[in-house]
Amino acid sequence: MKFVINTKAILGVAFFTILGLSPVVYAAPPDAVAGKAKAQTCFACHGEDGISVSPDIPNLAAQPPLSITYQLIQFRGQQRKGGAMEALAAPLSDQDMRDIAAYFASLPAPPAKSGNADQIARGQQISNTQYCSSCHGPQLQGQKHIARLAGQSKEYLIAQLKNIRSGARIDMDGTMGSAARGLSDEDIQDLAAYAASLK
Ligand code: HEC
Ligand code: HEC
The missing domain is CATH 1.10.760.10 (Cytochrome c-like domain)
Structure with a gap:
């Protein structure tokens, strides 16, 4: 057993x-x-x-x-x-x-945002290696208590990732804090561009 x-x-x-x-x-x-x-x-x-x-x-x-x-x-x-x-x-x-x-x-999802293609591609790669989708869903559409990132404002995502990384924003079970800790400022910009580009 x-x-x-x-x-x-x-x-x-x-x-x-x-x-x-x-x-x-x-x-x-x-x-x-x-x-x-x-x-x-x-x-x-x-x-x-x-x-x-x-x-x-x-x-x-x-x-x-x-x-x-x-x-x-x-x-x-x-x-x-x-x-x-x-x-x-x-x-x-x-x-x-x-x-x-x-x-x-219940409302329709926000539209995908356009952005720099290279940055979006780098963001997708970081998202894959950091397993963001294992919690936020395959298209970062969110699930259960975990936020939707797809189509979210880039500026908002960047601000929140920095706040979570620094601990200025606490997270409810510590999982997101550990996910953000190793990200550089550039990683955060790329991840935000990628998430915003999804529908
Ligand atoms: C004056 C503008 C304003 C009003 C009015 C307002 N909000 Fe907000 N809301 C914000 C801002 C700005 C943030 C981001 C806060 C931060 O920086 O962490 C936010 C964040 C949120 C979040 C967190 C979303 C996420 O993805 O984590 C929720 C949920 C929310 N608001 C719900 C509401 C609800 C429900 C109401 C009405 C009762 C409301 N808000 C009224 C400005 C507003
Ligand atoms: C182990 C699960 C898990 C992983 C992996 C994970 N997250 Fe999260 N994420 C969460 C949870 C849970 C929250 C909500 C935190 C809270 O406010 O308590 C969250 C919140 C967020 C927020 C704030 C969203 C909002 O609307 O305010 C962003 C941005 C975010 N995650 C991005 C990412 C990125 C980018 C990755 C990959 C580098 C990632 N997450 C990996 C679980 C995870």
């Missing part, structure tokens, strides 16, 4: 225990229609279509719902800070977050 210990799952549960939340106890199912009504204050920056109005603001369209929810929980708890999001997330209940996440997740 073989016992496989999933350290990621254990760490994930520890993270939510620290936040005083259970990852499994959900009250009502997420409601995208209610979510749209609750997301009115978000549209000025993230767009009604989930495509943000400026490059330092992330697109939320087609983000995995769990990724949106968990980021909002981190902003509300002030574990993650930036863009005044702590204040915006503060009044939201867990149910509000799940409804809003369901709304943005």
Whole structure:
């Protein structure tokens, strides 16, 4: 008999225990229609279509719902800070977050961004050797609690990768921190160009 210990799952549960939340106890199912009504204050920056109005603001369209929810929980708890999001997330209940996440997740993905072909090719190569797709999905489209990177703003991706690398942005289970630690500034530029170029 073989016992496989999933350290990621254990760490994930520890993270939510620290936040005083259970990852499994959900009250009502997420409601995208209610979510749209609750997301009115978000549209000025993230767009009604989930495509943000400026490059330092992330697109939320087609983000995995769990990724949106968990980021909002981190902003509300002030574990993650930036863009005044702590204040915006503060009044939201867990149910509000799940409804809003369901709304943005249901929207069509952002368009692929054009870029320098050599840089995109280098980014793809680094992504392969660093196994970015093993967590973010084959087309970096995101999955479960892990963000979509495809079609995201380059500037936003660069800023976040640098923040995660330096530890200025914490990550919930440490996996992304280790993925970013070995990246050079140039790697980060190339990876961002590649991810932005995907649909
Ligand atoms: C004033 C502009 C503004 C408003 C309004 C706003 N956001 Fe944000 N949001 C930002 C910025 C800027 C960031 C990036 C923060 C950073 O630098 O880490 C962000 C980040 C996020 C993220 C993280 C996305 C990711 O890929 O990690 C989520 C989720 C989010 N916002 C949801 C919301 C929701 C839901 C609302 C409405 C309740 C909202 N935002 C309102 C500017 C805004
Ligand atoms: C072991 C799994 C794993 C691997 C491998 C991984 N990531 Fe991540 N990544 C995550 C998780 C989990 C998060 C969310 C972190 C958090 O906020 O707690 C994340 C977040 C991110 C973010 C922030 C996205 C946003 O919307 O704010 C970027 C950018 C990113 N990863 C890029 C990459 C790149 C580029 C690679 C390859 C060099 C990579 N990741 C490899 C798991 C991984």
